[in-house]
Every structure is written in C-alpha cells, then in structure tokens.
Amino acid sequence: MVAIEVDGLTKSYGDVVAVDDLSVAVEDGEIFGLLGPNGAGKSTLINVLCTLLPPTAGTARVAGHDVQTAGDDVRSSIGVVFQEPALDEELTGEENLTFHGRLYGMGGSTLHDRIDEVLDLVDLADRRDERVGGYSGGMARRLELARGLLHRPEVLFLDEPTVGLDARTRRDTREYVRRLNEETGTTVVLTTHYMDEADALCDRVAIVDEGEIVALDAPEALKSSLGGDVVSLAVEGSAAPLRARLDAAPWASEYTTTDSGLRVTIERGDAHVADLVRLADDEGVSISGIDVRKPNLETVFLSLTGATLAEREADAPTDADVGTGSSPQTDAAGAPAEAGTSGGER
Numbered sequence: 001m002v003a004i005e006v007d008g009l010t011k012s013y014g015d016v017v018a019v020d021d022l023s024v025a026v027e028d029g030e031i032f033g034l035l036g037p038n039g040a041g042k043s044t045l046i047n048v049l050c051t052l053l054p055p056t057a058g059t060a061r062v063a064g065h066d067v068q069t070a071g072d073d074v075r076s077s078i079g080v081v082f083q084e085p086a087l088d089e090e091l092t093g094e095e096n097l098t099f100h101g102r103l104y105g106m107g108g109s110t111l112h113d114r115i116d117e118v119l120d121l122v123d124l125a126d127r128r129d130e131r132v133g134g135y136s137g138g139m140a141r142r143l144e145l146a147r148g149l150l151h152r153p154e155v156l157f158l159d160e161p162t163v164g165l166d167a168r169t170r171r172d173t174r175e176y177v178r179r180l181n182e183e184t185g186t187t188v189v190l191t192t193h194y195m196d197e198a199d200a201l202c203d204r205v206a207i208v209d210e211g212e213i214v215a216l217d218a219p220e221a222l223k224s225s226l227g228g229d230v231v232s233l234a235v236e237g238s239a240a241p242l243r244a245r246l247d248a249a250p251w252a253s254e255y256t257t258t259d260s261g262l263r264v265t266i267e268r269g270d271a272h273v274a275d276l277v278r279l280a281d282d283e284g285v286s287i288s289g290i291d292v293r294k295p296n297l298e299t300v301f302l303s304l305t306g307a308t309l310a311e312r313e314a315d316a317p318t319d320a321d322v323g324t325g326s327s328p329q330t331d332a333a334g335a336p337a338e339a340g341t342s343g344g345e346r
C-alpha cells in the first residue's frame with residue numbers, strides 16, 4: 001500500500017517557490033529520505049504533508065487522507081519530530097509522554113502501556129522519572145522519537161532528526177530510527193542534509209534541489225548510476241597521451257581533466273586501477289598519486305546539479321536558516337567533491 005501520494009504539489013511563499021510541481025509516492029513501511037541542501041524545500045514539503053501549511057497547488061494524501069479536505073484524519077495518522085526540540089524541560093520523560101498522550105485522547109492503562117512500550121523502544125525506561133532538562137541531547141532526541149510514536153501513527157515524519165547532535169549520538173539516533181521502523185513497521189519520512197545519514201538509513205532517497213526531486217532511488221542504485229568508482233590520478237607533466245587510451249578502454253566510462261591530472265570513472269575501480277597504471281606507463285605518463293573513491297551521494301548530487309551541497313547552501317536565501325541550528329554539510333561520507341570539474345569530456 002502507498003503511505004503517501006503527492007501529485008503536482010507546489011508551495012510558494014510570495015515569489016519564492018519552495019516546492020515546485022513535485023510528485024512522489026512513499027510505500028508503506030519504508031524509511032524514505034528527502035535529501036538536499038538547506039533551502040531545498042524539504043521542510044516546506046513536510047509541513048504541507050503534516051497539514052501545517054496549505055499547498056499552493058496540487059494534492060497530497062497521507063495514510064489515504066487528503067491533507068486539505070481531511071486534515072484531522074491526517075493528523076491522527078502521523079507523528080512528527082521537528083528540527084527544533086519541543087519537550088518541556090521542567091517535566092520528566094514520562095510526564096512529557098503523558099501530556100502528549102492526553103492531547104491525543106489517550107488515558108488509563110492504554111496510555112500507561114504505550115508509554116512503557118515506547119520508552120523501552122528508545123532505551124529510556126530507567127530514566128523516565130528524571131527531568132528532561134537533565135537529559136543529554138541524544139536522550140532528548142530519543143524521547144521525541146518515543147513521543148512521536150506514542151499514538152501508533154502510520155507515518156512518522158522526522159525533520160533533520162540528527163541535526164545539532166555529535167557524531168556518536170547521530171549514529172545512535174539513526175539506530176533507534178531503524179529499530180522503531182523494524183519493530184513497529186511505521187513508515188518513516190525524514191529530511192536530512194547529511195549524505196551519510198541518507199545513505200546509511202534510508203530504503204529510498206529523493207534528492208531534492210530547488211523544490212524539485214532530481215533523482216529518486218535506493219542509495220545503492222543512485223550511487224551505481226554514476227557508472228563506477230572515481231579514480232583521481234596526479235601526474236607529472238601532461239596527461240594528454242593517456243586520454244586517447246582511455247577513450248578506447250571499455251572499463252573507463254568518463255574522465256575529467258583536473259589541476260593535478262585526470263579524474264576517471266572506472267567500473268570496479270579496485271579491479272582496473274592496475275590497467276590504468278599500465279596504460280599510463282605505456283604512454284610515458286608518470287603518476288605521482290592515485291586516489292580511488294567509491295561513489296557516494298555527494299558525488300551523485302554533484303553530477304545531477306553541477307554543485308556540491310555546501311555550494312547550494314551558500315547560494316540559498318538565508319531566511320529559512322535563521323534559528324534552525326543547521327550547519328552546512330561538513331561530514332559527508334567520503335570525498336569533498338570538487339566544484340567545476342564534474343561532467344565527462346568523453
């Protein structure tokens with residue numbers, strides 16, 4: 001079954017088109033990632049799906065309910081964890097959950113049992129009586145995940161679930177997201193601007209740029225769409241004689257001249273690096289350095305948009321960034337992509 005269906009959705013703020021004629025379907029039970037730089041339109045899309053913002057055009061259905069005509073049904077079918085923490089620090093973990101449960105009309109033993117269940121799921125059962133003001137950032141995030149699940153929503157929205165957390169806590173939080181998806185079967189839709197997060201956590205990833213989805217697939221499929229590993233060669237002198245040989249090499253799908261030599265996309269780079277060195281040797285091209293990189297979602301984004309995420313964020317209007325606590329992409333898995341050298345010469 002389909003958990004979310006979005007058809008031709010547009011959301012504008014005055015002249016700013018934040019979501020631009022976007023269509024997508026999310027399957028029941030999957031962890032679905034919206035990956036893109038700050039300002040790409042991810043939060044706006046989530047806010048429309050959560051009925052916090054009306055669309056400018058198009059339709060969206062969540063758990064079978066139209067966001068415009070059946071807002072109450074949508075709201076009772078979803079859980080949301082926003083970028084900004086929204087817990088009462090004066091209350092204990094359990095009191096926060098009790099308060100939330102009552103808002104959803106729960107009470108008595110049902111609420112008590114659900115609280116036990118979700119606290120177990122995020123390993124906070126033994127900290128339930130402590131004030132949330134004394135929790136670490138990771139514990140507070142876990143409590144928010146627990147709260148989002150308390151009324152057993154069909155779809156859980158997580159807006160930048162690990163932003164502002166240290167690397168270890170980010171990893172742990174991801175593990176909890178995965179666990180809750182596996183153990184409860186809840187569909188999870190998350191936004192992130194962390195490439196490694198989308199890669200490690202999501203069944204499918206939609207890469208969002210300037211309000212549009214520019215690619216959508218499983219992370220592995222997105223990466224393999226690049227055609228291979230990226231091998232950077234530093235050479236002494238000119239790499240020109242090697243370029244002619246690469247044209248004839250069936251395992252080299254694309255190459256680009258760089259300041260230090262050549263960057264070549266090679267099918268199974270580890271297997272063909274020796275062939276590359278042999279070709280260079282044949283042509284008298286002296287190699288001073290080799291770097292083999294598996295493709296990652298950063299290189300996918302670069303090849304699709306011609307810019308790195310960090311560059312896109314630098315270009316984006318800043319009004320949405322104020323107070324979000326978001327930081328530019330600093331820990332993408334693998335290579336910092338080089339600007340201006342994408343695209344093959346082949």
Ligand SMILES: Nc1ncnc2c1ncn2[C@@H]1O[C@H](COP(=O)(O)OP(=O)(O)OP(=O)(O)O)[C@@H](O)[C@H]1O
Pocket residue numbers: 013016017018036037038039040041042043044045160191316317318319320321324326
């Ligand atoms: N309330 C608003 N009024 C005007 N423009 C807005 C508003 N909210 C967002 N925008 C603009 O809409 C575009 C999309 O912003 P949005 O917050 O949805 O992006 P995002 O990908 O979620 O980034 P972030 O993670 O920083 O929130 C940006 O250009 C942003 O400046």
